[in-house]
Amino acid sequence: MIKKYNDFRDMSVWQKAFALLRDVYKIIRLFPVEEKYALTDDLRRSANSCVHNIAEGFGRFEAKDKTRFYKISRGSAYEAISQILVAEAEKYTENEIAEDLISRYKEMIEELNALIRTLEK
Template structure:
């Protein structure tokens, strides 16, 4: 299956686009760079994993994408608390990041059960 066909990739790409659009005017470039990188990392690592040759490599990159979900959710919370992100938007992002994390967790479980991973 191509990564573009996967719901988790489509949703994570949409989240990344939303983050870039919402924060385009933010002048705290350090924060903006960090949160956009973590959001961008989710679909990017899914794509990279599915372009790799082995199941082990695929597992590794999907695992990195899952970690980026946690990183992004934390940064969204901080962004809300410092006033960079409106509460409603930030909570939607956090909710989506946690949903993506669960989806990636299921994918990782499926990959780890694959006989080709060992």
């Protein structure tokens, strides 16, 4: 049985993605100014994409349409992980912060995977 939500904000996966977005915004403030239109912008966009595609998927009527947006969100989460790894390698963020964000993105991905599997049945 698919869990019913009144609003996308009730979804724990959206809540996790939103919390990650807020934390991404905190760390990118510390990135060097020369990364403003590169890694900073890319990470901001991928983190935003995770959140907003979950919301858009929620608003879609058909399961196939919903899963398309949840899969886009999942792809954006992997993109954010890759960008966090670059930030860590370039010493723009500490290892502990990067590992925490990556771990939380992986949890979010697993929740999206479960939601997608449920909708595809």
